[in-house]
Amino acid sequence: MPKYNPQTIEKKWQNIWDNEQVFRTSDDRSKKKFYALVEFPYPSGEGLHVGHPRPYTAMDVVARKRRLEGYNVLFPMGWDAFGLPAENYAIQTKIHPSIVTEQNIARFKQQLQSLGFSFDWSRTVNTTDPHYFKWTQWIFLKLFEKGLAYKAEMPINWCPRCKIGLANEEVVDGACERCGNETEVRVKNQWMLKITAYAERLIEDLDLVDYIERVKIQQRNWIGRSEGADVTFKLKDTAEELVVFTTRPDTLFGATYMVISPEHPILAKLQDRITNMDEIEAYQREARKKTEFERAELNQDKTGVPVKGVTAINPVNNEEIPVWISDYVLMSYGTGAIMAVPGHDQRDWEFAKEFDLPIIEVVQGGDVTQEAYTDTQSGIMVNSGFLNGLEVAEAQKKIIAWLEEKGLGTPKVNYKLRDWVFSRQRYWGEPIPLVHCKECGWVPVPEEELPVRLPQVANYEPTDTGESPLANIRHWVETSCPKCGGPAERETDTMPQWAGSSWYFLRYTDPHNDNELASRENLDYWLPVDWYNGGMEHTTLHLLYSRFWHKFLYDIGVVPGPEPYQKRTSHGMILGENNEKMSKSRGNVVNPDDVVNEYGADTLRMYEMFIGDFEKSVPWSTDGVRGCRRFLDRVWKLQPMLVRGTAYSSELETLMHQTIKKVSNDYEELKFNTAIAQLMTFVNEVYHLGRINEAEMKTFLILLNPVAPHITEEIWERLGFPGMLNEQSWPTYDEAKTIAQTIAIGVQVNGRVRGEITVNIDDPVEVARQKVMENENVRRMIEGKQIVKEIYVPGRIYNIVVK
RNA sequence: GCCGAAGUGGCGGAACGGCAGACGCGCUGCGUUCAGGGCGCAGUGGGCGCAAGCCCGUGUGGGUUCAAAUCCCACCUUCGGCACCA
Numbered sequence: 001m002p003k004y005n006p007q008t009i010e011k012k013w014q015n016i017w018d019n020e021q022v023f024r025t026s027d028d029r030s031k032k033k034f035y036a037l038v039e040f041p042y043p044s045g046e047g048l049h050v051g052h053p054r055p056y057t058a059m060d061v062v063a064r065k066r067r068l069e070g071y072n073v074l075f076p077m078g079w080d081a082f083g084l085p086a087e088n089y090a091i092q093t094k095i096h097p098s099i100v101t102e103q104n105i106a107r108f109k110q111q112l113q114s115l116g117f118s119f120d121w122s123r124t125v126n127t128t129d130p131h132y133f134k135w136t137q138w139i140f141l142k143l144f145e146k147g148l149a150y151k152a153e154m155p156i157n158w159c160p161r162c163k164i165g166l167a168n169e170e171v172v173d174g175a176c177e178r179c180g181n182e183t184e185v186r187v188k189n190q191w192m193l194k195i196t197a198y199a200e201r202l203i204e205d206l207d208l209v210d211y212i213e214r215v216k217i218q219q220r221n222w223i224g225r226s227e228g229a230d231v232t233f234k235l236k237d238t239a240e241e242l243v244v245f246t247t248r249p250d251t252l253f254g255a256t257y258m259v260i261s262p263e264h265p266i267l268a269k270l271q272d273r274i275t276n277m278d279e280i281e282a283y284q285r286e287a288r289k290k291t292e293f294e295r296a297e298l299n300q301d302k303t304g305v306p307v308k309g310v311t312a313i314n315p316v317n318n319e320e321i322p323v324w325i326s327d328y329v330l331m332s333y334g335t336g337a338i339m340a341v342p343g344h345d346q347r348d349w350e351f352a353k354e355f356d357l358p359i360i361e362v363v364q365g366g367d368v369t370q371e372a373y374t375d376t377q378s379g380i381m382v383n384s385g386f387l388n389g390l391e392v393a394e395a396q397k398k399i400i401a402w403l404e405e406k407g408l409g410t411p412k413v414n415y416k417l418r419d420w421v422f423s424r425q426r427y428w429g430e431p432i433p434l435v436h437c438k439e440c441g442w443v444p445v446p447e448e449e450l451p452v453r454l455p456q457v458a459n460y461e462p463t464d465t466g467e468s469p470l471a472n473i474r475h476w477v478e479t480s481c482p483k484c485g486g487p488a489e490r491e492t493d494t495m496p497q498w499a500g501s502s503w504y505f506l507r508y509t510d511p512h513n514d515n516e517l518a519s520r521e522n523l524d525y526w527l528p529v530d531w532y533n534g535g536m537e538h539t540t541l542h543l544l545y546s547r548f549w550h551k552f553l554y555d556i557g558v559v560p561g562p563e564p565y566q567k568r569t570s571h572g573m574i575l576g577e578n579n580e581k582m583s584k585s586r587g588n589v590v591n592p593d594d595v596v597n598e599y600g601a602d603t604l605r606m607y608e609m610f611i612g613d614f615e616k617s618v619p620w621s622t623d624g625v626r627g628c629r630r631f632l633d634r635v636w637k638l639q640p641m642l643v644r645g646t647a648y649s650s651e652l653e654t655l656m657h658q659t660i661k662k663v664s665n666d667y668e669e670l671k672f673n674t675a676i677a678q679l680m681t682f683v684n685e686v687y688h689l690g691r692i693n694e695a696e697m698k699t700f701l702i703l704l705n706p707v708a709p710h711i712t713e714e715i716w717e718r719l720g721f722p723g724m725l726n727e728q729s730w731p732t733y734d735e736a737k738t739i740a741q742t743i744a745i746g747v748q749v750n751g752r753v754r755g756e757i758t759v760n761i762d763d764p765v766e767v768a769r770q771k772v773m774e775n776e777n778v779r780r781m782i783e784g785k786q787i788v789k790e791i792y793v794p795g796r797i798y799n800i801v802v803k
Numbered sequence: 804g805c806c807g808a809a810g811u812g813g814c815g816g817a818a819c820g821g822c823a824g825a826c827g828c829g830c831u832g833c834g835u836u837c838a839g840g841g842c843g844c845a846g847u848g849g850g851c852g853c854a855a856g857c858c859c860g861u862g863u864g865g866g867u868u869c870a871a872a873u874c875c876c877a878c879c880u881u882c883g884g885c886a887c888c889a
Contacts, residue, residue, distance in 0.1 A: 213807085213808095214807060214808070214883085214884085217806070217807060217884085218806090218807085218883090218884055218885085220806095221805095221806065221807090221884065221885055222884085222885075224885085224888065226888070226889085228889080244889080245888095245889065246889060247888095247889065248889085259889090302887090326887095327887090328887045328889095329887080329889075330887080330888070330889090332888090333888045333889075334888075334889065337889095338889045339889085340889090341889090345889070346804080346887085347887050347889075348889085350887095414888075414889090415888090416885090416886095416888050536883075536884085539884085540884085540885095610815090610826085610827070611815070611816095612815050612816060613815090613816075615808095616808095616809085617882085618815065618816090619814090619815080621814080621815070621828070623814090623827095623828050623829070624814095624815070624827070624828055626828085627826095627827050627828055628827085630827095630842095631827085633842090637842095673815090673816070673817085673826080673827090674816090674817070674818095674825085674826080676826075676827090677816090677817075677825065677826035677827075678825090678826080679826095680825095680826055680827075681825075681826065684826090687843085744822085745821090745822075746821080746822030747822085748821085748822080748869085748870070750869075750870090751821095751868090751869060751870045751871095752870095753822050756822075776855095777855085777856080788869085789869060790869090791821090791869055791870080793821060795821095796821045796822090797821040797822070797870075798821095799821080799869055799870060800869085801869050801870095
């Protein structure tokens with residue numbers, strides 16, 4: 001027998017799988033389908049690192065298991081290839097991003113193939129391929145048609161280093177998610193997508209899907225649904241009103257002043273009445289200068305200016321209350337105005353203390369002169385007129401009814417979620433397929449003219465004014481209006497990277513279709529994705545965006561269901577050996593190529609699955625890799641231990657059934673580490689025994705195959721088993737045979753282990769009891785004491801309680 | 804501040820009411836008729852003991868139970884998400 005040589009056998013089997021199209025997906029709709037999805041990578045110049053294969057291997061294990069279970073499996077891979085690194089590289093080198101992208105893709109593909117993933121490579125999608133982004137543009141036009149894409153002057157987050165506008169989701173702690181530079185606020189004319197129109201359904205429909213709980217929680221958190229009421233406050237001696245959003249209309253009697261955002265439009269309307277306009281304008285200028293970060297994180301001290309000459313009327317008691325402006329009230333949430341209830345709101349309390357405004361207790365329980373009393377989910381109302389003495393919950397019902405009756409308020413739901421800033425002032429992205437005509441306004445490029453391709457340019461630099469490099473390509477910009485034929489200009493902003501990834505999983509079902517984004521038959525068959533594994537970092541970006549697009553496509557009848565992904569799971573990060581995040585600058589990056597060359601792809605795959613709890617971050621360990629290689633060596637050396645046998649031997653039968661059960665279940669629950677531990681236990685047992693029969697060997701190889709596909713195929717072939725391993729069926733187990741007939745159990749006295757007995761699982765209590773009483777040590781422990789109670793749990797424990 | 808997850812040997816981790824530490828790494832010993840490596844076998848939570856065995860032990864303090872890493876209450880720490888969201 002030759003030595004185990006992964007380098008040769010892995011190449012060999014990869015070629016066989018490729019030549020025989022073993023993992024080619026068919027559209028045979030008579031078979032039950034399984035759609036397994038992993039997030040497609042951005043093909044960076046750095047190539048793969050060992051973090052990538054973790055989720056890929058996990059889903060490869062599931063996909064391979066499903067095929068052996070008889071499913072028609074779709075397990076595709078593609079390239080999310082628009083994006084800044086290729087563009088930045090182009091700025092430096094003047095090499096077109098498409099060339100660099102192509103090279104990077106080739107390298108990524110070669111690396112992925114060397115790991116033996118069972119992707120159907122014939123279905124690869126590439127977001128930068130005009131045949132693909134034609135449909136990205138098509139979806140955008142549909143959104144535009146339905147009024148869900150609109151252009152607006154918006155204060156947006158601007159990254160001065162990347163010279164690019166960012167979506168809220170791309171700003172982390174006031175800094176650019178990509179480069180870490182602090183972002184600033186700039187008012188820009190931007191394309192926006194109305195994701196807020198779907199806020200409610202994006203929350204509600206989480207009930208329809210099987211996502212891990214932390215993903216659902218984070219999405220709900222991000223969307224930030226909050227129930228309350230809009231309440232109207234009249235302004236004394238004017239025709240104007242201020243509408244506020246509050247979650248606690250029951251505390252209206254405690255509202256002693258109002259605060260509006262410095263950007264609130266009423267200030268301009270009432271400027272003639274306001275007697276301190278200078279002061280207000282000065283404050284507005286200050287507020288505008290601050291970044292979101294400064295406004296939110298750094299400066300929690302309350303500042304503000306009273307709006308002199310304007311007085312509001314509290315609708316519940318007609319009290320006159322002052323109006324202030326302060327930057328702690330945001331124009332972008334609710335109505336940009338609040339009623340301040342300093343007795344029961346921390347921020348309002350601080351503000352009231354700062355400016356010496358009255359504080360009234362309306363929910364009993366605290367001491368509002370000392371601090372805001374916010375533990376008010378329940379409590380008794382006081383100082384609240386007709387609400388006095390009521391429980392909070394009753395008061396809420398009563399006040400809302402009262403407000404509605406008087407026409408002073410209505411129930412209202414607000415969301416923290418904002419509309420999606422969809423334009424980027426960049427070259428390397430999908431052109432937004434719209435034309436601006438002086439006569440007709442924004443006009444869509446006709447469908448038959450899609451895709452709108454990127455022009456060749458010499459210079460990729462973004463401009464400091466924030467205009468796209470495309471703006472300088474006059475021959476591309478200048479066009480004619482599709483509607484009136486007059487002169488018109490193309491939109492020069494491009495789409496964000498999140499565009500192409502919002503629907504790529506649809507394209508996999510029918511990747512070469514030139515007439516539609518995918519045929520309805522294929523979408524009906526393959527959707528929804530049965531299992532989608534990806535990173536937690538995409539929970540509030542990609543995952544939310546693609547659910548939004550999918551719901552929209554559902555509404556216009558393109559896709560068959562409201563949710564794209566039936567099940568969503570997530571993996572932990574792989575850290576460097578020093579327990580820090582892997583990065584070039586930290587010098588702790590492990591390259592999968594090196595691991596494959598030294599130990600083999602099967603070892604890498606196995607280690608990635610064995611390394612620890614799949615859902616948690618874990619440091620890389622070179623010694624751990626060696627351990628997995630050692631195991632595969634031991635598996636290889638099972639070959640000479642083979643004996644004949646078409647049924648499991650009596651020595652291994654129980655363990656065999658236990659192993660089938662554990663491995664089958666654990667693969668489904670992402671507990672690959674314990675599945676592999678079980679396979680190791682099995683091999684250890686075979687070594688003790690010194691032999692393994694054909695039936696056992698076959699089952700073992702099939703169980704190990706999803707994790708280590710090459711070595712298992714090779715051994716299968718070398719032992720002369722019929723066909724290829726990948727054509728076999730997943731083994732089944734008999735529950736009854738997973739239970740050992742004789743078993744050693746612990747014997748406790750007063751809950752402490754004092755001995756061990758070996759019993760037959762079917763032995764009656766009396767037999768077990770007799771064996772317990774024969775035990776020397778147990779006898780000593782109970783001697784001279786009175787037995788109060790005896791508990792026998794067959795197969796588990798025998799416990800004696802003595803006094 | 805709010806929401807969530809998690810604290811178990813030297814390390815990654817198992818067990819999720821029933822013998823804590825499966826499996827792997829590391830370490831120790833023995834064998835493989837020199838060494839080293841590789842491989843095989845055995846051992847490996849701490850303390851006491853020649854041993855049989857005993858005591859202690861799953862972040863901390865209480866509680867429930869015949870029995871708690873596991874369930875309940877309070878707290879501490881770490882990590883992740885959100886955060887002046889009215």
